[in-house]
Amino acid sequence: MVKKYWSKIESFFELSFSIAKAEFKMRNEGSYLGVFWYLLNPLFMFALLFFVFSRKLGYHIKDYPAYLFLGIILFNIFQRTTIDSSNIIIRNSSLLKSIKFSKEALVFANILKNLFSHLFELGLFIILLLVLKIPLLGLIPYALVLFVFSIFIYGTSLILSALTPYIVDLENVWLFLSRIIWLATPIFYSIEGTRIAYINFFNPIYYFITIARDIMVYTKIPEPWLIFGSLFWALLSLVIGLLIFNKLKVKFAELI
Amino acid sequence: MKRIILAKVWKKFRIGRRRDGALARLISFFSGKEYKKTIWALKDISLEIKAGETVGIIGKNGSGKSTLLRVIAGIYKHDKGEVKTKGNMVPLINLNVGLQARLSMKDNINLCCSLFGLPKKKIKERFHSIVEFSELGRFLDTKIYQFSEGMKQRLGFSIAINCNPEILLLDEVFEIGDKNFKIKSAEKIKELAKNGASVILVSHEVEMVKKYCSRVIWLERGRIIRDGETKGILIEYQKSRNGFI
Numbered sequence: 001m002v003k004k005y006w007s008k009i010e011s012f013f014e015l016s017f018s019i020a021k022a023e024f025k026m027r028n029e030g031s032y033l034g035v036f037w038y039l040l041n042p043l044f045m046f047a048l049l050f051f052v053f054s055r056k057l058g059y060h061i062k063d064y065p066a067y068l069f070l071g072i073i074l075f076n077i078f079q080r081t082t083i084d085s086s087n088i089i090i091r092n093s094s095l096l097k098s099i100k101f102s103k104e105a106l107v108f109a110n111i112l113k114n115l116f117s118h119l120f121e122l123g124l125f126i127i128l129l130l131v132l133k134i135p136l137l138g139l140i141p142y143a144l145v146l147f148v149f150s151i152f153i154y155g156t157s158l159i160l161s162a163l164t165p166y167i168v169d170l171e172n173v174w175l176f177l178s179r180i181i182w183l184a185t186p187i188f189y190s191i192e193g194t195r196i197a198y199i200n201f202f203n204p205i206y207y208f209i210t211i212a213r214d215i216m217v218y219t220k221i222p223e224p225w226l227i228f229g230s231l232f233w234a235l236l237s238l239v240i241g242l243l244i245f246n247k248l249k250v251k252f253a254e255l256i
Numbered sequence: 257m258k259r260i261i262l263a264k265v266w267k268k269f270r271i272g273r274r275r276d277g278a279l280a281r282l283i284s285f286f287s288g289k290e291y292k293k294t295i296w297a298l299k300d301i302s303l304e305i306k307a308g309e310t311v312g313i314i315g316k317n318g319s320g321k322s323t324l325l326r327v328i329a330g331i332y333k334h335d336k337g338e339v340k341t342k343g344n345m346v347p348l349i350n351l352n353v354g355l356q357a358r359l360s361m362k363d364n365i366n367l368c369c370s371l372f373g374l375p376k377k378k379i380k381e382r383f384h385s386i387v388e389f390s391e392l393g394r395f396l397d398t399k400i401y402q403f404s405e406g407m408k409q410r411l412g413f414s415i416a417i418n419c420n421p422e423i424l425l426l427d428e429v430f431e432i433g434d435k436n437f438k439i440k441s442a443e444k445i446k447e448l449a450k451n452g453a454s455v456i457l458v459s460h461e462v463e464m465v466k467k468y469c470s471r472v473i474w475l476e477r478g479r480i481i482r483d484g485e486t487k488g489i490l491i492e493y494q495k496s497r498n499g500f501i
Contacts, residue, residue: 011373011375014370014375014376015370015371015373018366018367018370018376019367019370019371022356022359022363022366022367025359025363026356026358026359029358029359029399094350094354095354095371096331097326097331097349097350098331098347098348098349098350098354099331099347099349099354099368099371099372100329100330100331100345100347101371101372101373250333251333253326253331253332254269254332
């Protein structure tokens with residue numbers, strides 16, 4: 001019984017990995033700069049925001065460059081993955097119509113692919129930390145944060161990918177909504193001590209970004225309520241995601 | 257041993273203006289008028305297919321052949337009735353569309369085998385025989401978008417037969433491709449059937465069905481109208497077709 005269950009999990013991961021690998025190859029096919037394109041976007045964003053805000057909004061923030069860059073790349077992985085996921089079922093319609101395979105693996109592969117490209121951004125961030133002479137102690141707990149964050153993103157991706165075949169507009173709605181969340185999340189500004197802080201209790205990404213900053217930039221232990229909050233959001237999104245996806249997936253092949 | 261059992265299976269599609277805007281949906285919601293039409297693509301299908309059998313499915317376009325295959329494969333969920341299958345299922349339904357155009361042949365073999373549920377170790381083992389059977393060894397690093405339809409078909413078929421099919425569903429696989437490959441494939445199908453696999457072949461090409469299927473199922477408007485020995489049914493089928501032309 002246990003063995004059967006285990007082999008199922010194993011084949012799920014194996015399939016997810018090979019889909020992720022294929023997707024990654026497809027994305028970089030024929031591109032001369034390849035993975036450098038992933039770095040261009042966060043770098044440009046960073047340069048722009050830093051140039052504009054370092055003397056205003058970022059003036060009071062300690063180690064503003066690291067604060068800003070970590071915020072950008074963490075939000076980036078969330079935004080990129082969920083936007084990719086929102087049309088993942090429609091994009092793979094021919095595959096889903098011809099072969100029966102785990103549809104969750106398709107969504108999960110997308111997480112893996114984006115986590116992989118996050119590693120390049122993380123590399124840049126580490127260079128930044130070295131330049132700012134911030135110790136790299138936070139890297140190990142950061143892996144844990146990334147893991148929990150991935151669970152949260154996986155849940156959100158499941159919800160989005162399951163709903164889009166039914167509500168086609170959702171893809172565009174999410175494109176718009178994710179921008180609003182970007183603005184609402186303290187990425188290039190700080191909310192400490194202001195009234196907006198309370199709104200961010202309901203912003204899951206706030207928890208993850210704050211925790212990551214605490215351990216990576218300020219090398220301190222994050223407050224317990226932040227840790228519990230992040231676990232809560234990750235579990236909540238995973239449970240809702242699995243429920244919705246399971247209920248809706250049987251009809252995917254007919255709708256696309 | 258029975259590999260496939262379908263008992264009174266019904267499948268409906270709601271067709272029509274699904275991609276309508278929000279306004280049209282709202283109006284139809286509040287007016288209570290159903291803006292979709294229900295079409296029964298499969299009506300009351302009952303059939304049993306034993307291990308070792310090679311069954312052909314014939315019928316006009318839109319008669320429900322592909323839908324039937326997808327229901328058997330578990331890609332579509334049936335609305336009524338019962339579907340039972342036993343054995344490793346390998347459906348080859350429009351596989352040349354399932355191949356990723358922007359990936360090389362090598363990567364496509366790896367991906368496709370994974371999707372068919374072959375473990376990594378097994379893929380390595382089978383890789384050689386897939387390439388050999390397809391006779392496309394020279395194109396291992398070529399991207400699929402540069403393949404001709406016939407080549408894609410070859411590749412798809414070669415992958416499918418190497419993924420341990422116990423139930424092999426073939427949807428119009430032999431409409432293109434050259435004669436030599438057809439003969440070779442047909443021999444392979446025979447061999448698989450001999451070893452206990454069940455093969456279902458959907459084809460417009462009556463010749464292929466005539467040659468290799470011992471049993472034929474004739475679908476018309478989602479219903480089975482004939483199920484039995486190939487010869488008699490094919491003659492009747494061709495008669496009815498010529499009558500329409």
